[in-house]
Amino acid sequence: MNKSVxxxxxxxxxxFASCEYRLGENWVDLGKHPVDSILxxxxxxxFAYHPDEKAYIVENSGVASCELYLLAGFEAERMIVRxxxxxxxxxxxxxxxMLDVDRIPNGSYELSCEVFARMNDxxxxxxxxxxxxxxxxxxxxxxxxxxxxxxxxxHRVNEEGRAxxxxxxxxxxxxxxxxxxxxxxxVDGNTHATYVVQRADFDPCSYVDTHYAGxxxxxxxxxxxxxxxDRPCSLGSLDLERxxxxxxxxxxxxxxxxxxxxxxxxSAVDVVYNGGVVAEKVxxxxxxxxxxxxxxxxxxxxxxxxxxxGYNTVNYTFTLENxxxx
Amino acid sequence: xxxxxxxxxxxxxxxRFGQAxxxxxxxxxxxxxxxxxxxKKRLKNQQLPxxxxxxxxxxxxxxxxxxxxxxxxxxxxxxxxFSYMNTAGKTGITDYSGSCNYExxxxxxxFGIFYRFCxxxxxxxxxxxxxxxxxxxxxxxxxxxxxxxxxVESDPTVGYQLETCFSGKNFFVEPAFxxxxxxxxxxxxxxxxxxxxxxVKQKHQRQDPGLPSTFNVDWSGxxxxxxxxxxxNLKK
Numbered sequence: 081m082n083k084s085v086x087x088x089x090x091x092x093x094x095x096f097a098s099c100e101y102r103l104g105e106n107w108v109d110l111g112k113h114p115v116d117s118i119l120x121x122x123x124x125x126x127f128a129y130h131p132d133e134k135a136y137i138v139e140n141s142g143v144a145s146c147e148l149y150l151l152a153g154f155e156a157e158r159m160i161v162r163x164x165x166x167x168x169x170x171x172x173x174x175x176x177x178m179l180d181v182d183r184i185p186n187g188s189y190e191l192s193c194e195v196f197a198r199m200n201d202x203x204x205x206x207x208x209x210x211x212x213x214x215x216x217x218x219x220x221x222x223x224x225x226x227x228x229x230x231x232x233x234x235h236r237v238n239e240e241g242r243a244x245x246x247x248x249x250x251x252x253x254x255x256x257x258x259x260x261x262x263x264x265x266x267v268d269g270n271t272h273a274t275y276v277v278q279r280a281d282f283d284p285c286s287y288v289d290t291h292y293a294g295x296x297x298x299x300x301x302x303x304x305x306x307x308x309x310d311r312p313c314s315l316g317s318l319d320l321e322r323x324x325x326x327x328x329x330x331x332x333x334x335x336x337x338x339x340x341x342x343x344x345x346x347s348a349v350d351v352v353y354n355g356g357v358v359a360e361k362v363x364x365x366x367x368x369x370x371x372x373x374x375x376x377x378x379x380x381x382x383x384x385x386x387x388x389x390g391y392n393t394v395n396y397t398f399t400l401e402n403x404x405x406x
Numbered sequence: 407x408x409x410x411x412x413x414x415x416x417x418x419x420x421x422r423f424g425q426a427x428x429x430x431x432x433x434x435x436x437x438x439x440x441x442x443x444x445x446k447k448r449l450k451n452q453q454l455p456x457x458x459x460x461x462x463x464x465x466x467x468x469x470x471x472x473x474x475x476x477x478x479x480x481x482x483x484x485x486x487x488f489s490y491m492n493t494a495g496k497t498g499i500t501d502y503s504g505s506c507n508y509e510x511x512x513x514x515x516x517f518g519i520f521y522r523f524c525x526x527x528x529x530x531x532x533x534x535x536x537x538x539x540x541x542x543x544x545x546x547x548x549x550x551x552x553x554x555x556x557x558v559e560s561d562p563t564v565g566y567q568l569e570t571c572f573s574g575k576n577f578f579v580e581p582a583f584x585x586x587x588x589x590x591x592x593x594x595x596x597x598x599x600x601x602x603x604x605x606v607k608q609k610h611q612r613q614d615p616g617l618p619s620t621f622n623v624d625w626s627g628x629x630x631x632x633x634x635x636x637x638x639n640l641k642k
Contacts (some may be wrong), residue, residue, distance in 0.1 A: 085431055085636060089473075099469050103496045103509060104462035110501050205503035205558045207456045212560040 135220035138368035192218035231316035241346025246286035266297040294323030352380040436631030445620040489516035504558040518544015534588030574610035587620035602614040
């Protein structure tokens with residue numbers, strides 16, 4: 081056969097092989113932005129962060145939650161909260177979980193949160209659920225569960241007019257003793273305020289509260305042990321009602337009035353009459369001021385602890401008439 | 407039916423072989439359009455795990471290649487042909503995170519016979535000018551490759567690549583009109599236009615015959631080709 085014919089067939093063969101239709105590409109430029117961190121912050125509810133311990137502290141069993149705040153444009157697909165060997169998983173940026181301190185021994189743990197997020201901007205990986213924005217944060221968490229008791233604390237007003245609470249403690253605990261923790265909680269409307277005092281001396285078994293000015297509240301005393309694994313135990317609690325002053329009113333000459341009062345606790349008193357302060361930091365229980373022209377006026381006595389003025393106040397209000405003899 | 411046609415063609419060719427003036431070998435390259443209605447439907451109805459997929463290729467017309475070997479006597483020419491056609495369809499999306507695509511690639515191998523009748527033969531200087539009509543018929547062996555791919559760059563284990571092959575046959579009839587320009591005694595330039603009509607289209611089957619198939623491949627469409635014809639004289 082003619083050589084040219086052979087060449088023709090060889091050429092045809094190569095043409096056949098090379099002439100395949102080339103497919104196009106639907107390339108969508110979504111503009112990937114490099115992201116170092118997608119997690120802007122995390123908020124835990126149910127327990128609080130104690131800056132002095134640089135850790136979250138859990139004292140009681142209860143429902144807790146973790147809410148994550150992500151960089152704009154990202155959407156949390158799921159998150160996993162881990163505490164020690166426990167693990168809770170949820171969809172979205174919030175995870176509720178139950179902390180049962182009866183099942184978790186006291187001690188330090190790593191609390192971590194791992195979030196799986198996507199940009200939700202229509203990428204292929206995002207649509208098939210394989211977008212890989214994963215970030216993990218961890219914090220220190222301490223379980224400080226305490227054993228409560230039905231014991232009552234004793235209370236008295238000492239010679240200096242201070243509130244003094246006392247308790248009983250088993251002598252056998254002395255060697256394991258770390259400190260006492262004295263908590264006083266007041267309720268003002270819906271607001272709970274607690275101040276905490278720690279005392280490292282085993283003796284005496286009493287505490288003089290120089291901050292107390294007669295407000296309604298509850299004292300609780302706990303004994304903490306040297307070993308974190310030992311649960312602190314309650315030494316008792318005490319509910320105090322609000323102290324009421326006994327006020328006497330004496331009308332003087334030239335429309336002046338003298339107020340005198342007795343109060344269980346040593347206090348500094350601000351006296352307010354018809355909205356104006358007529359005396360400040362009165363400690364001797366007597367004040368004299370001129371009456372205003374109205375028939376009646378409102379007097380408010382604001383009791384504060386002496387030497388801790390302004391720390392807390394107990395307000396006692398009553399209506400004062402002008403001289404009833406007139 | 408196929409055997410009967412083949413037998414008739416063989417008788418016709420062998421009967422004329424003694425009268426043949428020359429053996430012709432030709433190669434044409436051209437462009438064809440394709441119907442592919444079932445394939446288009448299949449591509450558009452394909453469900454992908456992404457919502458923003460778009461069709462990028464919908465079985466467009468593409469290059470055709472054609473070789474013919476025959477005999478020529480007086481104003482007649484007849485012989486066998488082999489042609490190759492291919493096209494493809496694709497829907498999908500690609501972005502920085504990965505790609506999700508569905509592809510259908512169709513290849514058609516045509517085997518058949520042709521008969522060409524020269525309407526007139528004009529001589530212009532040293533060149534010849536021969537308009538002709540032609541009828542080709544035969545079988546198209548189809549091969550369809552279906553590919554379903556998902557690729558995620560950050561996690562390749564999520565992805566998949568499913569490839570399936572289908573095959574089937576069509577029977578075609580192709581009337582054509584063309585012109586041969588004789589450049590010298592041994593070589594002629596050939597130009598033709600034609601319409602391929604796939605008369606019988608077989609439903610395609612996977613290579614795994616247990617699975618049913620619901621589409622056929624329709625190569626029907628216009629053809630425009632140009633090429634060279636080589637003449638090998640059989641009589642001195």
